[in-house]
Amino acid sequence: MITVDSLTKKYRATTAVDDISFVASAGRVTGFLGPNGAGKSTAMRMMVGLTQPTSGSATISGRRFTDLPNPGVEVGVMLDASAQHAGRSGREILTIAQQMMGLPSHSVTDMLQLVSLTESEADRRVGNYSLGMRQRLGIATALIGDPAVLILDEPANGLDPAGIRWMRDLLRDYADRGGTVLLSSHLLREIEMVVDDIVVIGHGRIVARGAKAELLQATGTLVRARDMHALRHALDTHGLETTAPGDGTIRTTADVHRVGRVALEAGVPLTELRTADGELEDLFLELTANTQRERKAA
Amino acid sequence: MTTLTIEPAREQRAEVDPIPLTRVVSVELRKMFDTRSGFWLLSSIAITGLLTMVATIALAPDADLTYYTFAKAIGFPMTIVLPIIAILAITGEWSQRSGLTTFTLAPRRGRVIWAKAISSIAVGVASMLFALLIGAIGNLIGTAIAGTTLRWDVSVAEAVNIVLGSLLCLLTGTMLGMLIRSSAGALVAYFVYALVLPTLFGILASSQDWFRDLQPWVSLNYAQSALFEGTLTSDQWAHLAVTATMWLVLPAAVGLRLVLRSDVK
Numbered sequence: 241m242i243t244v245d246s247l248t249k250k251y252r253a254t255t256a257v258d259d260i261s262f263v264a265s266a267g268r269v270t271g272f273l274g275p276n277g278a279g280k281s282t283a284m285r286m287m288v289g290l291t292q293p294t295s296g297s298a299t300i301s302g303r304r305f306t307d308l309p310n311p312g313v314e315v316g317v318m319l320d321a322s323a324q325h326a327g328r329s330g331r332e333i334l335t336i337a338q339q340m341m342g343l344p345s346h347s348v349t350d351m352l353q354l355v356s357l358t359e360s361e362a363d364r365r366v367g368n369y370s371l372g373m374r375q376r377l378g379i380a381t382a383l384i385g386d387p388a389v390l391i392l393d394e395p396a397n398g399l400d401p402a403g404i405r406w407m408r409d410l411l412r413d414y415a416d417r418g419g420t421v422l423l424s425s426h427l428l429r430e431i432e433m434v435v436d437d438i439v440v441i442g443h444g445r446i447v448a449r450g451a452k453a454e455l456l457q458a459t460g461t462l463v464r465a466r467d468m469h470a471l472r473h474a475l476d477t478h479g480l481e482t483t484a485p486g487d488g489t490i491r492t493t494a495d496v497h498r499v500g501r502v503a504l505e506a507g508v509p510l511t512e513l514r515t516a517d518g519e520l521e522d523l524f525l526e527l528t529a530n531t532q533r534e535r536k537a538a
Numbered sequence: 539m540t541t542l543t544i545e546p547a548r549e550q551r552a553e554v555d556p557i558p559l560t561r562v563v564s565v566e567l568r569k570m571f572d573t574r575s576g577f578w579l580l581s582s583i584a585i586t587g588l589l590t591m592v593a594t595i596a597l598a599p600d601a602d603l604t605y606y607t608f609a610k611a612i613g614f615p616m617t618i619v620l621p622i623i624a625i626l627a628i629t630g631e632w633s634q635r636s637g638l639t640t641f642t643l644a645p646r647r648g649r650v651i652w653a654k655a656i657s658s659i660a661v662g663v664a665s666m667l668f669a670l671l672i673g674a675i676g677n678l679i680g681t682a683i684a685g686t687t688l689r690w691d692v693s694v695a696e697a698v699n700i701v702l703g704s705l706l707c708l709l710t711g712t713m714l715g716m717l718i719r720s721s722a723g724a725l726v727a728y729f730v731y732a733l734v735l736p737t738l739f740g741i742l743a744s745s746q747d748w749f750r751d752l753q754p755w756v757s758l759n760y761a762q763s764a765l766f767e768g769t770l771t772s773d774q775w776a777h778l779a780v781t782a783t784m785w786l787v788l789p790a791a792v793g794l795r796l797v798l799r800s801d802v803k
Contacts, residue, residue: 290802309556323635327573
């Protein structure tokens with residue numbers, strides 16, 4: 241379990257992380273979402289003691305990361321897969337981690353197999369690795385100590401679709417066996433399938449957090465008709481709040497039954513009617529709209 | 539229910555033993571030589587040692603073919619290579635960004651730096667013993683070829699001084715690595731330290747009378763060079779203590795503080 245409590249990091253003029261608190265629970269995958277520059281990486285660096293917080297704290301199963309006697313066997317960390325000495329081979333990097341944690345030497349070959357790096361790939365220097373291979377090596381380094389907690393910054397970055405699928409299955413299985421997973425992403429689609437809980441961060445602040453199912457529930461209904469004008473009118477006369485996201489649909493907070501009934505009564509044939517399920521991206525954009533760098537040209 | 543029973547089992551694992559310092563040292567020692575540049579730096583100690591031996595036999599006047607000549611000649615390249623090894627052992631974590639992994643596996647950074655210093659010193663001592671050994675072999679071969687008398691004109695105390703002098707050079711590298719935390723920057727700084735500053739102090743001493751008496755108390759390089767020239771007087775030891783504190787210990791303390799507090803990105 242990771243407990244983040246009022247974590248704050250101020251640099252001279254800017255506040256990179258502003259009083260964030262959340263819990264990543266055991267047995268669940270927690271997604272840490274936010275646009276680039278939102279403060280995700282700074283927050284994660286503070287969780288593992290690489291950056292000193294200005295105030296607040298982060299604990300792993302009740303202890304500060306820097307107080308862990310042998311952190312590698314308790315928390316698997318991958319903050320940047322490219323942050324490796326380019327002159328070392330993948331096998332050497334894993335061996336260094338294995339030796340520092342005091343693990344048996346066969347764990348290196350075990351991990352190489354787990355992340356599907358071949359023997360010849362393992363002997364190549366990391367400078368010649370693709371980003372996807374570096375991510376696999378980073379995951380291997382994080383998992384080699386068989387930790388109960390994983391902290392991964394943008395783990396899907398650079399993976400091909402098959403790789404993303406592999407990562408998703410691996411993390412799901414890991415959490416199902418009781419592990420705690422905290423992973424960050426700036427792309428919702430990438431982690432939508434695997435996360436149980438979501439923490440959304442924008443400009444250093446948490447703008448939404450909760451179970452994925454709960455956050456989705458709040459997004460309401462999406463409806464489309466050939467005669468959008470009549471549909472809008474019908475919904476308005478029944479006092480339903482509507483928004484038009486600009487993609488030719490109408491959004492409303494009312495549930496599907498209510499919207500269907502209204503359309504039927506008004507005699508407006510619908511071409512599409514569904515809960516806005518799977519539209520986490522809209523939620524994400526909506527939640528971070530006023531904190532994003534590129535504001536949507538309205 | 540299954541998650542509830544698995545959860546504590548995974549989170550509260552058996553007693554975790556802390557990482558012993560010996561393990562950190564052996565890992566850091568390994569990291570100094572497991573890259574191509576590290577391997578060639580280590581090799582360069584052996585290669586320059588042997589080349590200098592051959593050059594000394596070939597070029598030194600027969601009358602100068604004594605152990606002191608060999609030990610001094612072979613020790614000299616060490617004072618260049620050893621600080622580079624010490625610098626890269628530290629700055630690599632920042633320049634190559636491997637510190638992200640290193641300092642998450644061993645979050646007590648002071649311990650990692652300490653382990654790096656110990657490894658660097660171990661390499662330094664081994665290299666200097668190697669240099670003294672090669673020097674002895676050179677002395678045997680050189681005098682045999684030249685037909686001059688074999689002279690062992692370096693006492694144990696003098697040999698210890700030579701090793702000590704080289705270690706001070708090496709630790710200057712460690713200090714600059716901590717202070718600057720960038721390979722290129724620290725290497726440039728080392729050459730400023732080892733070549734530019736002593737030259738400036740030399741010019742100042744020869745042109746300004748008031749500085750002449752002050753120089754031994756100000757220039758680390760000046761005080762240090764005495765270690766390579768034989769045994770030291772108590773004054774010379776005092777010079778060494780004062781200048782080493784000023785140019786080595788104090789900046790190292792600042793550097794260590796920076797290492798402990800800075801963001802690792």
